[in-house]
Amino acid sequence: MSRLVVVSNRIADPRQTAAGGLAVALAEVLNNTGGLWFGWSGKIVDDAEGDDVHMLQAGPVKLATVDLSHVDHDAFYLGYSNGVLWPVFHYRVDLADFDAGYINGYRRVNQLFARKLLPLLRPDDVIWVHDYHLIPLAAELRALGCTQQIGFFLHIPLPPPLMLAAIPGHDWLMRALFAYDLVGFQSQSDVDHFTKYVETEAHAQPLDGQRWRAFGRTVRAGAFPIGIDVDEFTGLTYASEAVEMYERMKREYSRRKLLVGVDRLDYSKGLPQRMRAFREFLTRHPELRSSATLIQIASPSRENVSAYTDLLRELETLCGSINGNFGELDWMPVRYIHRTVPRARLPGLYRASRVALVTPLRDGMNLVAKEFLAAQDEADPGVLVLSRFAGAAEQLKEALLVNPYDTEGTAAAIQLALQMPLEERRDRHQAMMRTVRQYDVHWWCESFLAALAEAQPEEKGTSWLRL
Ligand SMILES: O=P(O)(O)OC[C@H]1O[C@H](O[C@H]2O[C@H](CO)[C@@H](O)[C@H](O)[C@H]2O)[C@H](O)[C@@H](O)[C@@H]1O
Numbered sequence: 001m002s003r004l005v006v007v008s009n010r011i012a013d014p015r016q017t018a019a020g021g022l023a024v025a026l027a028e029v030l031n032n033t034g035g036l037w038f039g040w041s042g043k044i045v046d047d048a049e050g051d052d053v054h055m056l057q058a059g060p061v062k063l064a065t066v067d068l069s070h071v072d073h074d075a076f077y078l079g080y081s082n083g084v085l086w087p088v089f090h091y092r093v094d095l096a097d098f099d100a101g102y103i104n105g106y107r108r109v110n111q112l113f114a115r116k117l118l119p120l121l122r123p124d125d126v127i128w129v130h131d132y133h134l135i136p137l138a139a140e141l142r143a144l145g146c147t148q149q150i151g152f153f154l155h156i157p158l159p160p161p162l163m164l165a166a167i168p169g170h171d172w173l174m175r176a177l178f179a180y181d182l183v184g185f186q187s188q189s190d191v192d193h194f195t196k197y198v199e200t201e202a203h204a205q206p207l208d209g210q211r212w213r214a215f216g217r218t219v220r221a222g223a224f225p226i227g228i229d230v231d232e233f234t235g236l237t238y239a240s241e242a243v244e245m246y247e248r249m250k251r252e253y254s255r256r257k258l259l260v261g262v263d264r265l266d267y268s269k270g271l272p273q274r275m276r277a278f279r280e281f282l283t284r285h286p287e288l289r290s291s292a293t294l295i296q297i298a299s300p301s302r303e304n305v306s307a308y309t310d311l312l313r314e315l316e317t318l319c320g321s322i323n324g325n326f327g328e329l330d331w332m333p334v335r336y337i338h339r340t341v342p343r344a345r346l347p348g349l350y351r352a353s354r355v356a357l358v359t360p361l362r363d364g365m366n367l368v369a370k371e372f373l374a375a376q377d378e379a380d381p382g383v384l385v386l387s388r389f390a391g392a393a394e395q396l397k398e399a400l401l402v403n404p405y406d407t408e409g410t411a412a413a414i415q416l417a418l419q420m421p422l423e424e425r426r427d428r429h430q431a432m433m434r435t436v437r438q439y440d441v442h443w444w445c446e447s448f449l450a451a452l453a454e455a456q457p458e459e460k461g462t463s464w465l466r467l
C-alpha cells in the first residue's frame, strides 16, 4: 500500500489537541492512516539556522518540520499568505496588502519545502498538499523531478474570477494548480468559481469526469466538504474535561440560556457583526434580556497582521459597550474570552448551550458548526444559527441560516433560536446529524484519496512546469 504524505504549513502533534480546523482534521486523518506529515515547525529563527529538517515519531505519524527565517516568515506567512491570499479569497480585497516583495518570499518558502521534502519521498508515495500557503508546491516538486501523484485541497473559499483577478500574478497561481492531479474544494460554489476561472481566463478545455486541460496538463477538480470525526468528538463529550465544563456551566448559568461562539479572532468570522446582532436582539427583546448570556471565545490568531489588531480593538469596544449599556449587577450579557480554550473542554460548553452563533462573513467550511451539533444531547438539543456564507451552509440546510450583514435578520434568528420548541429542535438536529455522520472526516479523506488514485498522472515530463 502507498504511504500517505501530507504537507501543510500548520502542523500539530496528532497526540495533542490543536486550535484551527486544518490541524485538527489532518491530525485525525493521519492518526488513522499513519504516514508522513511535513510542514512548518512553528519556529522562527535567524537566517543562518533555518535549514534542517526536524524528525519526530508521533504515534503512527512521522512529523518532518522546517523552521522559517524571520524574513521568510514575514513575507510568506504574514505577507503573501495572510496579507494577500487570505483576505482576497475571503472576499476582502479592501484588506489586502499587495506588497510586491511578498510573492518572492512565498515562492522561496515553497521552493524550500520542495527541496526539503524531495529526499524524504518514496517512489510510490501519494502526496496530499493543503491550503493556500502551498499552491505552487506541486509545480516546484515537479520541477525537481517528482512524478508521484499529488493532490491539493483548498481549505478556504475560492472567490469568483473577477475577484481573483485582483491579485497581481493570479494567472501564475492558477496555472500552478495544473501541476496537481486533483484539486479539491470545500463546496460546489468554489468548484463553480474554479470552472469559470479556468475556462474564461486560462481557456482550459473541459473534459469528461470533472477534468480540465490547460498548459499541456489535465487536472481533475471537485468538492470534498471536510467533516469531523463524530465518534472522537462524542468520546470527548463524555470525557472528564468536557463533563466538568458542562456541569460548571449548568451550575453557573442555571437561570439563563447560553449562546456560544467559538472562533479564531479573524475578520472572516464576522465577530463585530455578531455582537451588533446580539445588541439588536437585546434592544428589541427587553423581556428576554436577563435570561440569555453570550459566551464568545475568540482564540488569538495572526496577531502580527494589522487587520487582526484593528479587529481586536473593535471587538473589545463592542463587548464593553454592550455590557456597560445592558448589564445588571447580577447579569452581564456577554462573556468575552480572548484565549484559546483546549478542544477537549469545548464539547461541555457546546452541550450546555442552547444556541451556537456561527456567523462568518465567509468561511471555507467551519468545523465548529459540526462539532456543536455532535456534542448535543439528542433528546434536548441546541439550535445552530449559521451564516449562509460558511461552506457548512451548503450541507446543513436545517440550521437557522442567516445573512450576517443583516443585523435585524440575525437578531430575529437569535430570538427564534432561543424560543424554538423542543420538537422542532430535535427534528432539525436529527436531520443535520445524519449529514455530519455521513460526510465525516473519514469520508472526506477516503473520497479525496480515491479520486486522486483515479486521476492517473499522464505526463511524467516536467519541464513545462518551471513557473
Ligand atoms: O494556521 P493559522 O494561520 O493559525 O490558521 C488556522 C487555520 O485556519 C484556516 O482554517 C480553515 O480550515 C478549516 C478546516 O478545513 C475550515 O473549516 C475553515 O473554514 C478554514 O478557515 C486555514 O485555512 C488553515 O490553513 C489554518 O491552519
Ligand SMILES: O=c1ccn([C@@H]2O[C@H](COP(=O)(O)OP(=O)(O)O)[C@@H](O)[C@H]2O)c(=O)[nH]1
Binding pocket: 018, 019, 020, 021, 022, 024, 262, 263, 264, 297, 298, 299, 339, 340, 341, 342, 343, 344, 346, 365, 366, 367, 368, 369, 371
Ligand atoms: O479556543 C479554541 C477555538 C477553536 N478550537 C478548535 O479549532 C477548530 C476551528 O476550526 P474551524 O474550521 O471552525 O475554523 P478555522 O479556525 O480553521 O478557520 C475547531 O476544531 C475548534 O474546536 C479550539 O480548540 N479552541
